[in-house]
Amino acid sequence: MFKKRSLVLIGALMCLSFNAYSAETWRAWNIHNEGHPNTAAMDKFAELVSTATKDEIKLEVFHGGVLGNQPDALEQVRIGAIEIGNFNLGPIGPMVKEANLVSLPFIFKSVPHMFRVLEGEAGDIMAKAMAEAGVLPLAWVDAGARSFYSQKPINTPADVEGLKIRVMNNDLYTSMISAMGGNPSPMAFAEVQQALKTGVVDGAENNFPSFKNVGHYEVTTHYSLSEHLIIPECICVNTAKFEALSPELQEALRGAAEEAALYQRELWAVQSDEARKEVEAAGIEVNEIADKGPFQAAMESVYEEYLAANPDMAKLVEMAKSTE
Numbered sequence: 001m002f003k004k005r006s007l008v009l010i011g012a013l014m015c016l017s018f019n020a021y022s023a024e025t026w027r028a029w030n031i032h033n034e035g036h037p038n039t040a041a042m043d044k045f046a047e048l049v050s051t052a053t054k055d056e057i058k059l060e061v062f063h064g065g066v067l068g069n070q071p072d073a074l075e076q077v078r079i080g081a082i083e084i085g086n087f088n089l090g091p092i093g094p095m096v097k098e099a100n101l102v103s104l105p106f107i108f109k110s111v112p113h114m115f116r117v118l119e120g121e122a123g124d125i126m127a128k129a130m131a132e133a134g135v136l137p138l139a140w141v142d143a144g145a146r147s148f149y150s151q152k153p154i155n156t157p158a159d160v161e162g163l164k165i166r167v168m169n170n171d172l173y174t175s176m177i178s179a180m181g182g183n184p185s186p187m188a189f190a191e192v193q194q195a196l197k198t199g200v201v202d203g204a205e206n207n208f209p210s211f212k213n214v215g216h217y218e219v220t221t222h223y224s225l226s227e228h229l230i231i232p233e234c235i236c237v238n239t240a241k242f243e244a245l246s247p248e249l250q251e252a253l254r255g256a257a258e259e260a261a262l263y264q265r266e267l268w269a270v271q272s273d274e275a276r277k278e279v280e281a282a283g284i285e286v287n288e289i290a291d292k293g294p295f296q297a298a299m300e301s302v303y304e305e306y307l308a309a310n311p312d313m314a315k316l317v318e319m320a321k322s323t324e
Contacts, residue, residue, distance in 0.1 A: 025058045026241070028084035029073040031065040037271055038086055038141065038233065039063050041264030045235065048256035053249055059084060078134035080238045085135070088143060088233045090170075098129040098316060104306065105176040106296045107320050108230040111145055118232065122319040136242050137234040138257035142268040145227035149211060150203025153287045154224035157181070157298040166192050166204040175302045176228065180295075189214075196220060205229070212275040223279065223286045226295060235261060 028046065032038045046059035067073055067082060070091050076082040078095075093100035101107065101122065108114040117123060118140045127137050148154045150163060161181030167173040169186040177184035185201050195201045196219040204216065205228070211217055235257045242250060280286055289295075307314050 023055050023058050025060055026083035027067070028059045028061040028086070029065075029067045029077065029082050030061060030063045030086045031070055031073075032086070033064045037264050037267035040267055041141065041260045042086055042235075044263050045256055045260035048259055049253060052252035052256050056249060057245075057253065074135065077236060077238050080134075080240055083238050083241050085236050086141070086233060087135070087236055088231060090168075090231050092130065092135070096126075096129050096133045096135075097310060097313065098126045100172075100310075101126065101313070101316050101320060102231045103170065103172050103229070104299075104317065104320075105172065105228045105302060106292065106299050107317070108227075109292070110227065111142065111230055113323065114230045114232060115140065117320045117323045120319070120323060122316055122323070125316060125319075130236070131239045134239050135236045136239045137236050138254050139235045139261035141233045141235065141261045141264045143231055143233045144207030144209065144268065144272055145225075146205045146207055146229040146231070147224055147226045148203055148205045148228070149216060149220045149223045149284075151221050153222045153285065154203075154226060155287065155289055156294050159224075163202040164200070166195060166201045172302065172306065173229070175305065176299065179298050179300075179302050192216065193219060208272045208275040208279070212279050217279040217282055217284050221283070221285060223284050225286065225288050226292070228295065 028042060030038060030042045042061045042063070046061050049057055049059050065073070068076065070087060073082060073085050074087055074091060074095070077085040077087075089099050089102045093103055102114070102118075108117065118126070123140070130137055148160075148165070150165075152159070154160060157180040160177065162183070164183045164185050165177050166185050166187055167177055174184035174186060185195075187195060187201075192201070192204050193214065193216055196204060196216060203220070205226075206216070208223075211223065217223075237253065242253065245253065276286065303317070307317065
């Protein structure tokens with residue numbers, strides 16, 4: 001009898017122990033498909049989380065936006081219906097004004113400069129504001145730099161004068177083109193190739209992989225490295241879920257995200273370099289812009305208007321500009 005009761009007691013204790021430390025399965029959203037650097041990085045993130053937490057947290061990653069579009073997924077992570085998301089910071093701007101820093105044209109000198117800003121005090125301020133909104137960034141990932149492509153090289157703001165340039169539908173982006181004397185033409189991305197081919201627009205802007213992958217290099221002749229918008233992405237977690245973890249699990253999750261982000265940056269650099277080589281081989285002339293100072297100076301009116309409407313962003317803008 002004693003032996004039987006002992007076995008029952010041991011079994012009950014084992015069950016309690018298992019329940020206390022049983023794995024949580026979290027869902028992770030990613031809009032990108034197979035072959036994209038972020039997809040590989042999110043899969044690696046899931047592996048790293050399992051290892052670092054000894055399977056106390058397991059991630060089930062859903063690629064290709066199957067859990068909803070980005071605004072829907074962003075809201076789901078914010079309220080905790082999905083635990084993790086790989087988001088572009090652009091759509092976060094309307095929800096967290098501090099995130100709009102990255103949407104200011106020519107705010108960053110280069111991609112490495114952008115990472116130095118986000119990994120410094122300015123990034124800490126952004127991260128805190130995002131966390132307060134329910135979406136805590138664990139790591140920043142690369143989404144490239146957007147540059148102009150058209151039928152002629154663009155080396156100075158004067159080269160944009162009179163050109164019809166397709167931009168995303170955002171007041172900051174339309175103001176950017178207007179400040180250089182161009183005519184901003186917001187339109188759906190799917191319409192851009194035909195618009196370039198028929199002359200409805202004279203140019204557009206995007207990063208090298210997108211320029212190559214959607215075939216815009218087939219209907220233009222020049223790609224000018226203005227790098228006017230450098231909008232990163234983030235691996236984000238629902239704030240409440242993260243704060244409910246032990247300090248050890250928080251550290252493990254953040255460390256896994258940072259390692260996955262570094263892996264993503266490496267993959268992005270390779271893919272971007274390959275895309276550049278492919279479009280150059282197809283006949284596209286790529287011109288470096290040695291001095292971006294005139295472009296930054298041309299943005300003075302854009303910044304004045306933005307800061308007049310958002311005076312509390314002045315400190316953050318100055319932090320970014322003064323970062324070496």
